[in-house]
Structures are given as structure tokens and as C-alpha cells.
Amino acid sequence: MQFARKLPKTDTGVDDGIEIRIENLSVRFPDKNSRATVDALTGINLDIRRGEFISLVGPSGCGKTTLLRTIADLQAPSEGTVTVRGRTPREMRLQKKFGIVFQSPVLYDWRTARRNVCMPMELMGLPRKQRTRTVSEMLDLVNLLGSGHKYPHQMSGGMQQRVGIARALATQPEILLMDEPFSALDEFTKEKLNEELLSIWSIAKKTVVFVTHNIAESVFLSDRVVVLSPHPGRVSAVVEIDLPRPRHLAVRDTPAFGALVSRVRNSFEGV
Amino acid sequence: MNKQSNAWDQISTFLYPVAFGALFVVLWQTGLLHRLLGADTFTLPLPGRIFTIIEENTPAIMGNVRATLTVALGGLALGSLIGYLLGVLAALFSKWGKGGLTLASAFNAIPIIAIAPILNNLTKDFSTDANIRSMFAKILVVTVTSMVAMSVNAYRGLTELKPFSLDLMRSCAASGRQIFFKLRVPNSVPFIFTALRVSVPGCIISALVSEYFAEYIVGVGRQIRENIVLAQYATAWAYIVVACAMGIALYAALLISERILLKGRG
Numbered sequence: 001m002q003f004a005r006k007l008p009k010t011d012t013g014v015d016d017g018i019e020i021r022i023e024n025l026s027v028r029f030p031d032k033n034s035r036a037t038v039d040a041l042t043g044i045n046l047d048i049r050r051g052e053f054i055s056l057v058g059p060s061g062c063g064k065t066t067l068l069r070t071i072a073d074l075q076a077p078s079e080g081t082v083t084v085r086g087r088t089p090r091e092m093r094l095q096k097k098f099g100i101v102f103q104s105p106v107l108y109d110w111r112t113a114r115r116n117v118c119m120p121m122e123l124m125g126l127p128r129k130q131r132t133r134t135v136s137e138m139l140d141l142v143n144l145l146g147s148g149h150k151y152p153h154q155m156s157g158g159m160q161q162r163v164g165i166a167r168a169l170a171t172q173p174e175i176l177l178m179d180e181p182f183s184a185l186d187e188f189t190k191e192k193l194n195e196e197l198l199s200i201w202s203i204a205k206k207t208v209v210f211v212t213h214n215i216a217e218s219v220f221l222s223d224r225v226v227v228l229s230p231h232p233g234r235v236s237a238v239v240e241i242d243l244p245r246p247r248h249l250a251v252r253d254t255p256a257f258g259a260l261v262s263r264v265r266n267s268f269e270g271v
Numbered sequence: 272m273n274k275q276s277n278a279w280d281q282i283s284t285f286l287y288p289v290a291f292g293a294l295f296v297v298l299w300q301t302g303l304l305h306r307l308l309g310a311d312t313f314t315l316p317l318p319g320r321i322f323t324i325i326e327e328n329t330p331a332i333m334g335n336v337r338a339t340l341t342v343a344l345g346g347l348a349l350g351s352l353i354g355y356l357l358g359v360l361a362a363l364f365s366k367w368g369k370g371g372l373t374l375a376s377a378f379n380a381i382p383i384i385a386i387a388p389i390l391n392n393l394t395k396d397f398s399t400d401a402n403i404r405s406m407f408a409k410i411l412v413v414t415v416t417s418m419v420a421m422s423v424n425a426y427r428g429l430t431e432l433k434p435f436s437l438d439l440m441r442s443c444a445a446s447g448r449q450i451f452f453k454l455r456v457p458n459s460v461p462f463i464f465t466a467l468r469v470s471v472p473g474c475i476i477s478a479l480v481s482e483y484f485a486e487y488i489v490g491v492g493r494q495i496r497e498n499i500v501l502a503q504y505a506t507a508w509a510y511i512v513v514a515c516a517m518g519i520a521l522y523a524a525l526l527i528s529e530r531i532l533l534k535g536r537g
Contacts, residue, residue, distance in 0.1 A: 074438050093444055100442045102435040109536050110457045119453065120443040151535040171443070 019175065019207045020048040020071060025080035027066050027233075039232035040066045044080070046226060046235060053201055053208045055218035055225045057264065063233025064211045065179055071209060072098050072177050084175070092175075096124060099168030099206075101181040105160035107152040113139065113159075114148035117167045124171060138166035141200055158189040165197070169204060176206045180213065191249055194220055198247060219243075219260045220252060227267040237267035316505040324509040332491075332513055339491040339517065342406065343478035346413020347470060354418040354466070358425025362455065365430070372426055379419045383477045387412045387484045395486075405487035412481035417470035424466035428459025461536065464529045471525045475518045491517065 025044040028037040041063040048054050056064040069075035071082055073089035084092045092098060107116045114135050121131045139145045142162040152160055161181055168176060182190040194217060201208055212218050218225045222241050229236040241260055243251055251257055298304045300318050305311065312320075325332060357375065361368025391408045398404040432454065440450045479492030488497065491514050498507035 069438075072442055074441060093442060096444050098442055100439065102438065104433070104435060106433060106435045106439050108436075108454070108457065110460065112535070123440075123443045123445050123449050123453070153536070 017049050018047050019050040019052070019085060020046075020209070021081075021083045022046040022048075022067075022071075023081050023083075025067075025070065025082060026078050027063065027070060027075060028078045041070075041233040044233075044235055046238075048207060048209065049223075051205055051207055052223050053198075053210065053221055055210045055212060055222040056228055057212055057215060057218040057225055058228035058233075058268070059213060059230055061233070062228040062230040064213075064228050066233065067228070068177050068179050068209060068211050071175075072100055096120070096171050097174045099171060099173035099176045101161070101164050101168045101176070101178040103180045103183060105152070105157075105164040107160055107163055109152045111151075112148065113144060113150050113152075113155065113163045116152070116163055117148075117170050120167060120171045134170055135166075138170050139163075141169065141203065142166045143196070156189075157185050158193060161185065161193065162196075165200070169200075169206075174207065176201075176204075176208045178208065178210045180211050182217070183212070183214070190217070195249055197221065198245075202246060215261050215264050216252065219257060219264060220247060220249075225264050227264055229269040236269045237264075239264050239267065314504050316508055320505055321508045321512055324505055325512065328506075328509070332509070335489060335491045335494050335510070336513060336517065338406075338489045339475075339478050339482065339514075342409040342413060342481065342490065343474040343517075343521070346410045346478065347417050347474040349410065350414040350417030350474075351421045351463075351466070351470065353414065354421025355425045355463070357418070357422035358429060358459075361422070361426045362429040368426065372423055376419050376423055378415065383412060383416055383480045386415060387477075387481045390415070391481075391484050391486065401487045402489070405485040405489075409478065409481040409485050409490075413474050413477045416477040417474050420469040420473070421463070421466040424462040425459055428462030429455045432458055461533055464525075464533065467525055467529075471521050472518055475514070475521060479514060 022044050025041060026039065027041040029040055031038050044067065056067055058064050066075055070077055071084070071089060073093040082089050084097070107113075108119065111119065117135045117138050118131050121134060126134075135148070136145065139148050142165055144159060144162055144166065147155065147159060150159075152163075155163070164181070168178075182193050185193065198221060210218070210221060219241055225239045225241060226235055227237040227239065228234065239260065243254075243256060243260070295304075296318050298307075302312075302317070305315060308315070357372070361372050390411045391405075394404060394408040394411065397407050436454060436458075437450070440454055445453070478490070479495070482490035482492035483496050485493065491510050494510045495507050495514070498504070498510065
């Protein structure tokens with residue numbers, strides 16, 4: 001695989017194994033109904049290791065999406081800092097180091113699957129030959145090589161979201177940010193895509209930050225689960241998931257899995 | 272089975288109106304319609320007579336059709352282009368844009384009958400050639416009437432984006448130019464057709480009406496008026512039929528091109 005050859009290396013030259021460092025981060029939004037502000041996130045401290053699969057899990061309003069958006073430089077912090085490989089999120093965004101998968105697939109309905117995957121590379125101005133090759137590689141990775149000619153309305157929700165993942169990976173980003181990517185899908189499709197995502201991750205070796213409100217999903221996928229609690233949004237626990245890899249869906253039936261799900265569930269505060 | 276009933280659905284949507292129209296023509300030709308309305312064949316000639324007149328005067332009619340189509344399509348093109356550019360301006364300066372467009376849509380409330388003579392008068396110094404000066408005035412009328420629908424729809428098409436699509440472009444570090452040409456413009460294409468569905472039938476109507484008031488006597492609309500004044504009702508009816516055919520043909524062309532251009536969007 002093309003991206004597996006690249007060895008992780010920091011831009012600062014000092015490799016401490018930390019991909020994303022979040023220090024004392026707070027994000028406040030103006031309240032719609034009053035002059036006051038709403039604390040979306042307060043005092044977040046978190047280190048995300050290189051190559052780690054980390055989940056941010058919590059109920060609505062806990063700020064998990066805000067945290068992801070702050071890492072991606074789609075949201076500015078009110079206080080504190082986010083550092084990605086020793087650089088600011090803005091520098092990383094402008095260098096196209098983030099691949100993002102959103103809650104909805106956000107495919108352009110005037111483009112086929114292939115041309116949707118191709119879009120970020122067009123923006124980068126990559127040569128056509130390279131674009132065509134990468135698109136095929138990416139579609140192969142998400143098992144959609146035969147469906148490249150289809151338009152979004154001809155694909156199921158699960159297929160559309162897989163195209164979204166292929167597009168996020170097409171620019172060879174260092175970090176994959178996923179914001180509840182499977183929440184709109186049915187349970188069967190979701191489980192299948194969970195397993196597929198793990199296999200993609202094992203090939204692509206990216207750092208993944210995965211936002212979800214589904215505890216079982218977060219335990220199944222992650223190396224660590226960050227539990228966020230609302231009002232104000234804060235980290236209430238970080239749970240290490242020591243289930244062996246590669247993981248398959250059957251792991252969900254083991255007592256160890258059940259115990260980890262309970263641990264995560266019991267970590268919520270004030271819900 | 273399902274596919275068959277689908278095909279039948281498609282055929283029947285054409286078939287029923289065509290059958291109704293045919294029935295109407297039969298009632299008309301057999302004189303039943305005249306008895307129902309209490310009309311005579313002098314003011315409402317039989318279809319057979321109307322078609323004979325069209326056949327016998329084809330070259331003259333085609334000349335008038337050409338004049339009317341020039342006005343209608345010229346005005347439509349110019350109005351749609353200006354309208355789209357106004358939509359772009361409104362999208363770029365969103366603070367003023369929305370209010371500006373609301374103001375612009377007030378233009379829609381002005382009847383064509385009212386602006387046609389005014390524009391005719393305003394452009395009387397445009398050229399020494401009455402034909403050119405009339406043509407300019409008529410095209411201007413159609414331009415004004417087809418501009419508003421396009422500007423409002425273009426603005427919507429350029430600004431009503433799917434959730435997260437702007438975030439996606441930003442995460443790809445897209446420039447403002449790239450966001451405009453790769454996201455906003457293609458997003459606006461279906462909205463362009465929404466505008467054209469209003470302004471294509473509208474451009475024929477405004478072209479016909481503008482001819483009524485124009486200085487130079489040419490065009491399908493003008494011929495309807497002239498022949499009614501001369502009490503040549505059969506000839507007037509021939510031009511009315513031609514006017515209807517033009518409107519239907521243009522609308523059909525629009526629907527076909529929409530089908531082709533929006534094929535992938537589902």
C-alpha cells in the first residue's frame with residue numbers, strides 16, 4: 001500500500017510518539033437566547049498517540065463533535081491549545097493532513113463515486129494519472145471498486161459513507177477524523193462497516209479520532225475510549241481497551257467486552 | 272411487471288392530455304363547440320380553415336416566428352445571464368444580497384403590459400433604424416421579466432449547500448475560488464432549471480406582448496393584433512396557434528435538456 005511505506009516522523013524532529021496534544025482546551029459559544037455563553041468544552045487535557053485509534057464518546061451536548069472540529073481547525077479554541085505534530089491545527093489543515101468523515105456522507109450528487117473520491121486531489125492540483133490511480137486504490141480499499149461509475153443516489157447509505165471514507169483517505173492524510181460516521185446507518189450495516197474500518201486502519205496506519213454516542217461501537221473499535229460528560233463538556237474518564245487485535249464482531253460476545261462496556265458506561269457523570 | 276407499469280405511467284402522462292386535446296379539436300371541427308359557446312365560424316374559424324391558412328402563408332409566418340424567437344430567446348439569454356450574475360453578487364455580499372434580491376423580486380410584480388410601452392419610449396433614440404430600435408426595446412422587456420426568477424434561484428443555488436459541504440472544502444484547504452467553482456456553481460445547476468421553467472414560458476408571453484407596443488410591425492404577437500384589428504379572425508387564429516406551438520416547443524426543449532444535463536443527480 002502506498003501510504004504504509006511512509007514512516008511516521010515529526011516535523012519538529014523530536015519524536016515523543018504524541019500525534020495530537022490538547023492542553024487546557026476550552027470552547028465557548030454565545031447563547032442564542034441570552035448574552036451569556038455556553039461552555040461546550042472546559043479544561044480538556046488529552047494526548048493522542050501516533051497510530052492510535054481513539055474514540056470520543058458521550059451523550060448529545062458533551063462537546064465531542066466540537067472537540068473533533070477544534071482539532072480539525074473548523075472551530076477556534078476559546079482558551080488553551082491544540083498541537084498536532086508540534087504544529088497548529090491551521091498549519092496542518094492547510095497542508096491537508098486531516099481526512100474528515102462527516103455524519104452525512106456529503107457526496108456531491110453531480111459527481112460519480114470516482115469523481116467524488118477524486119475531488120480533494122483536484123483541489124490539490126495533482127496530475128490526472130496519479131489521481132486516477134489513487135482513486136482506484138481507495139475504492140478498492142473500501143470494497144467499492146466495481147461501483148465507481150455510480151452516482152450518489154444510486155448507492156445505499158452504507159456505500160455512500162464508504163465513498164466518504166475513501167475520499168478522506170485519498171489525499172494520504174496523517175490523521176483521520178470521523179464524526180459519528182455510521183450513526184445514520186442501520187445496525188447490520190454499521191457492524192459490517194465497523195469491521196471494515198478496522199481492517200482499513202490496520203492497512204493505512206493512520207491516527208484515528210472517532211466520535212460516537214454508541215458505547216459498544218467505541219469499545220469495539222478503539223485502543224482508548226475518552227468519556228466526555230456534558231454541562232460543561234469535560235473529560236470524565238479515559239478507558240484503555242486491551243482487547244486483542246485483529247478484532248472481529250464475535251469479540252462483542254465475550255465477558256471482557258461486556259466488562260469494558262460497563263466501565264465506560266459507569267464513567268459518565270451528570271447524565 | 273413493475274418496469275412495465277412504469278413505462279405505461281410515462282406513456283399515459285403524455286397520452287391523456289393528447290387524447291383530451293384531440294377530442295377538443297374534434298368537437299371544434301364538427302361545430303359542436305360553436306353550438307355550446309354560441310359562436311360563429313367567422314370569429315372562431317374551424318381548425319381545418321386555420322391550418323389551411325398556416326399552410327398557405329408559411330413563408331410569411333416563418334418570418335414572424337423568426338422575429339418573435341429572436342426577441343424571446345435573446346431576452347431570455349440576456350435576462351438569465353444578468354440574473355445569474357446578480358445572484359452571484361448577492362451570494363458574494365451576503366449581508367446586502369438577500370435584501371437586495373427581495374427588492375429585485377418586486378420587479379416581478381410589475382405587469383409586462385405596463386413596462387413594455389415605457390421601455391419602448393425610453394429606447395426611441397437607440398438607433399435610427401426603426402427595426403433595430405424596436406428589436407432592442409422588445410428584447411429589453413423580455414430581459415427584465417426573465418431576470419428576476421433567475422437571480423433569486425441562482426442565489427438559492429449558490430448558497431443552499433448540503434450540511435458539512437463547506438466544512439469538507441475547508442478541510443481540503445480549498446480556496447474561495449475553488450469553493451465557488453467546484454461547489455457553489457455545480458450546486459446551482461438544478462436551480463437554473465427551476466428558474467427556466469418559469470422564464471421560458473414567460474419569455475414567449477413577454478415577447479408577444481412587447482410586440483403589441485413596438486414601433487416596427489413584425490412578430491407573431493403583432494400579427495395577432497393587426498389581424499384582429501382588420502377583422503381577419505382566421506389569420507389571427509392562425510398566429511395564435513403558431514404562438515402556442517412556439518411556447519410548447521420551447522418548453523419541450525427545456526425539459527429534454529434538463530433530462531440530459533441533470534441525468535446523474537437522480
